[in-house]
Amino acid sequence: MKQVVQNYKSGELALLDVPVPGCKPDGVLVRSAYSLISTGTELMKVSEAGMSMVGKARSRPDQVAKVMQSVATNGVPATYRKVMGKLDSYTPLGYSLCGVVEQVGAGIDDVKPGDLVACAGNEHALHAELNWVPKNLYAPVPAGLAPRHAAFGTVGSIAMQGVRRGEPQLGDVALVIGLGLIGQLVVQLLTASGVRVVGVDPDPARCELAERSGAAACGDPASAAVEAAVAELTEGHGVDQVYLAAGGGSNQPVELAAHLSRDRGRVVDIGKCSLDLPWNAYYEKELDVRFSRSYGPGRYDPAYELEGRDYPIGYVRWTERRNLACFLDLAARGRVDVEPLISHIAAFDDAVETYQGLKDGELKAVAVLFRYTEQTGETESEAPAVAVPEVKRGSGQVSATPRATKSPVRLAFVGAGNYATSMLLPHLAGREGVELSTVVTTTALSAANAKRKFGFADATTDLDAVLGDKSIDAVFVVTRHSSHADLTRRALLAGKSVFVEKPLALSDDELTGVLAAVEESGNDRLQVGFNRRFSPLLQEAKKRFGARSGPANLRYLVNAGRLQHGSWYLQQGAEGSRFVGEGGHFIDTASWLLGADPVSVYAVATSGNEDLQVVLRYPDGSTATISYVTNGAPGFPKETLDLVGDGKVLRLDDFVRASVHGPKRWVSSRLPKARDKGQNAELAAFVRAVRTGGPMPVPLESLVATTAATLAVQAGLACGAPVALTGAR
Structure with a gap:
């Protein structure tokens, strides 16, 4: 089998052919589907390997101390041979993957061959085609979670353990310093916990990514905007917790943590950054400094990791394995979204080139995955596929009855936000043959404003009443994207012609749900706002x-x-x-x-x-x-x-x-x-189709194919x- 290795003495990276590991008791043999490169931890190791001997010594003073102790005990020649022998050996890389169980060892009864599992450990979840993984370092992947997402399990556990160490509570405000892979996951976990988050990173792209994931504000560590955001969110008191997810030798993170923390706040170190604590600043606020040890309780304990001795849940609620399973569950339920973090997916055969691109800065990434072709079934000649759902209209009554010549087309609007009020309603208000019947919003005042400005006959917050009003011919869905599919489905089932702003759906399941409503009702009177x-x-x-x-x-x-x-x-x-x-x-x-x-x-x-x-x-x-x-x-x-x-x-x-x-x-x-991007002509075509009972402006099959x-x-x-x-x- 193939495995990624590195020679720490020379810095050489290689993809070696090595023997397949045996399947020992109390563990499973896993064939990798995806493994994740930790762009922080692993690249630090790769960079250190490329340093001179002096550089290596400066970067690892703890190891230098061990060498000096060995010199005192065993002498220079013996210590030299020992150190050089260890340096001039191949070492593995990787610690987070997802794969398929190939063989089960004695004593394992929670998984079977063919099951998908997420694996952890820098000795067991390596960048290799096959790995033996002890039972406390893997967790079954929940149904519906993609293997590439499950490969984030270990780094997700690291972020989760850091959040647990901070003991956040609902309504807290937290500062996350460093928005790399771990920092991004910390932001998402905190947001899912009801915590408002401010992020800090010198990279604007990472700041924007964190804001898309729910951070209230993000900025450069030297930016006044960060301090202003903290002051606004905390009424000037300072944040409840600071999570240090940064690396490097700068002392700026710990100084910033003290500056922006509230009195008796908590500072949690997750990454590996300089910790020269400014005594006065930390003393005056009596800050609680905590360390987060990797994936959680059990880490570095051979009895837990290698011998499989679990800690009783009554004494240790969240162990390594329980953190891993918890993160997978959150990802499967959509509470954590790792897809936006994936910057690049490389074939495993291109591992060496991928590491080199990351090291040289040619490949800028938050998260990089290796794809193992044999398990994913993705080959050059056989591309992955996405099904375009078939449109089935069913046998129900299609709502396509022509209007009387002098009878106006009565329209209802669900939503009255910026796009509706600036790009759609101005073209409909006062149009001959159109009556703006009802506007529906979630807040009473916005409905009242739309009624006053555009002349709606009625304003309400009761959607069911509008859908049940047989006098309304068509419903415009102009709300936030997450509600489009459901509102469209409900309006179709109510027999209305529907104009929905793009997108029609945010997922394959939502699109399928809309088409199921078409088939059930026989109502295909649908237009999506593709106006160009x-x-x-x-x-x-x-x-x-x-x-x-x-x-x-x-x-x-x-x-x-x-x-x-x-x-x-x-x-x-x-x-x-x-x-x-x-x-x-x-x-x-x-x-x-x-x-x-x-x-x-x-x-x-x-x-x-x-x-x-x-x-x-x-x-x-x-x-x-x-x-x-x-x-x-x-x-x-x-x-x-x-x-x-x-x-x-x-x-x-x-x-x-x-x-x-x-x-x-x-x-x-x-x-x-x-x-003129076509809104006026599109609305005219839609109203004409509703009035005459003729075909919708764009065939439903085309709308589905585009979506x-x-x-x-x-x-x-x-x-x-x-x-x-x-x-x-």
Whole structure:
């Protein structure tokens, strides 16, 4: 079998062929599916191995002390031979993985061959194809939890033990210093515990990632914004706990901890940073300094780890194994989301190159996984697949009855936020043949404001009453992303025509639920707010481009920009990723221009999955590349598009100007115009379909295909391979 090893003397990294470990009693033999690189602990070890002997000695004074003691006891020659022999040997790397049980040793009855388990330990959960793992260092993976997510079990346990040492309580405010892998997990665990979190890290991308995971505010350690956020959240008292998840030799973390802690606050050291405590600062506040020892009670105890002697739960509630199982449970229930932390997935055969890229800084990452092809079933010739759900309309009564000529179409709005009030309602208020019947919001005042401003006949917080009102023809769902699928499903079952803002769904299960409502009710009267295909400028450009006889290539640059602090788009755990929320616009536009639905998706991303490159392949060989970036110049146009094929080029510049170059050249008016992204035309088409009973503006099959492709982007980022859209038209 293959295993990643390092020679600490020379610094050499290698992928060696080594014997398969035996399956001893009280443990299991596990074939790896994914193993996680700890970009903190492991890279520190890799970097130390590349130092000179003097550098190694300076970095490990504890080992130097042991050497000096050996010299005093055994003499210089014997000590030299012993030290050089130990240095000039291969040592393993890795301590967190997920795999499949291949063989069960005597005394094991909680798992069987074929079961999926998460494993821990720097001697047992190594970057290797097979590992023997004692029973207190593995835990079964809950149903539904992806193997790549379960591979985070060990580092999740480290973060969890650190949080337990801080003893947080509901309503506390905590400071997390260092937003690497452990720090990000600490933020999520604290947030899930009802604690408000302020994060500190010099890397803006990591700060933004932590805010998307629920942190109230994040910033550079030298930034006044961090101190201001702490003052605001604690009314000037200081944080209840500080979690030190930083590394390095700077003493800044412990000084900052003292400065921002409240009187008698707790400081928990999880990482490995300098701890030259400023005596006066810690004494005056009587700060409680605590250490968190790795995964939890049992760590470094041979009787627990190797002999399998558990600690009674009445005396030790949270052991290593119980922490591991608890973290897996939280991940399986969606209370912790590790997917945004995955920066890169590398084939295990590329392990040496991956470590070198991390060491050299070419690969910037929060978390990197090794994928073991044999267990994941992912090969170059057999791509992973995501099913595009089939649309079944059932045999029920379809709500498509034409309205009387003089009878207005009565609309209800669920939600009256910024997009509804700025981009939709202005086009509907006062429109002939439209009556704004009822606006539904969760707060009475926002409903009253919408009623006053746009002329709704009624305002309420009672959604059930609106869905039960037979006089209402159509319902607009313009709420936060997490509620779209459920509200759409309920409105369809109530027999209403539905206009839902993108996205239609945040998961495959939500999409399936919407289609189940279509099948149950026979009501397929659904439109998703993919408005760009309705833009008059883009419609004219497509007409001028004309028909195609061969495949085309489309490039779509989306200069999305940074989100403002506090934006609910940052609540990725609850509201989905930013691309899931917005990416459907661009996939729908590409598919409309190319005249088909995509058959595969390939996605790559920068660290933190902020900037994406999404490549879509279409049945006729056409391709579309969507570059979704957040770090561009604010003054550059948000959306630029080029379609190239059959000797022609269509160019769109941010819905202000367009041109077609080919046998005949066409350029839109150069007079400045407001950007028309198609909302008005889309709403007109929807209202017309509701009034006449005619087809919806976009076929439901196309809406489903676009949604499935958008969701497949996340699957593509996770597996690092093209994702086939099975069942695509």
